[in-house]
Amino acid sequence: MNHFLHRYGTPLTAGLFVVSAVSGIALFFHWAPRSFHAMHEWLSMLLLAPLALHLWKNWKPLVAYATRRTLYIPLALSVVAAVPFAVLAAKGGGRAGSPASHTVALMTETSLIDLAPVFRSTPEALLRHLQQRGYKASSTGQSPSTIGTASAAPASEILFSMMPERRSVPEAGAAAP
Numbered sequence: 001m002n003h004f005l006h007r008y009g010t011p012l013t014a015g016l017f018v019v020s021a022v023s024g025i026a027l028f029f030h031w032a033p034r035s036f037h038a039m040h041e042w043l044s045m046l047l048l049a050p051l052a053l054h055l056w057k058n059w060k061p062l063v064a065y066a067t068r069r070t071l072y073i074p075l076a077l078s079v080v081a082a083v084p085f086a087v088l089a090a091k092g093g094g095r096a097g098s099p100a101s102h103t104v105a106l107m108t109e110t111s112l113i114d115l116a117p118v119f120r121s122t123p124e125a126l127l128r129h130l131q132q133r134g135y136k137a138s139s140t141g142q143s144p145s146t147i148g149t150a151s152a153a154p155a156s157e158i159l160f161s162m163m164p165e166r167r168s169v170p171e172a173g174a175a176a177p
Contacts (some may be wrong), residue, residue: 006051010153012053013047013054016043016046016050019039020040020047023036024040024045036048068176072166104156108155110143112130112137112139112143113141115162119164120164123140124140127139129161129162130147134151135147135148
């Protein structure tokens with residue numbers, strides 16, 4: 001085990017750190033976020049295992065840093081740098097969350113009147129559709145959030161139920177039905 005720690009602890013930490021750094025930079029600049037998001041999350045979690053090996057291997061130098069008190073300032077600065085991001089996210093500010101989740105949240109607070117053009121429908125048709133599906137919708141001025149509360153259903157469920165069904169497009173050269 002000791003041989004494994006000395007041979008692979010630091011290289012695995014460095015390799016996964018590079019992957020985490022590259023994917024983090026790509027996410028920061030919004031370069032192909034769908035490609036990098038899961039990679040960044042999962043491989044950053046995987047990074048914890050070789051980090052533990054690295055810490056185990058380098059425990060004595062780490063204790064020496066703590067004894068000389070040179071460890072505390074970088075740790076404190078790291079926490080101080082992280083706190084504003086956590087506070088901003090907790091208050092709902094910043095860029096926390098995906099644009100898609102923000103869009104859905106906004107749409108659930110929008111009236112059927114304003115949603116109708118998005119769904120290529122009329123407010124009255126959306127209202128009838130929701131009523132036929134058993135939701136307690138009484139007015140085109142209601143939002144999916146309000147209808148969801150009255151119907152004991154999540155607002156996103158109400159919103160998604162209004163989406164038109166996807167129709168398959170005939171392949172090139174195929175006869176239309």
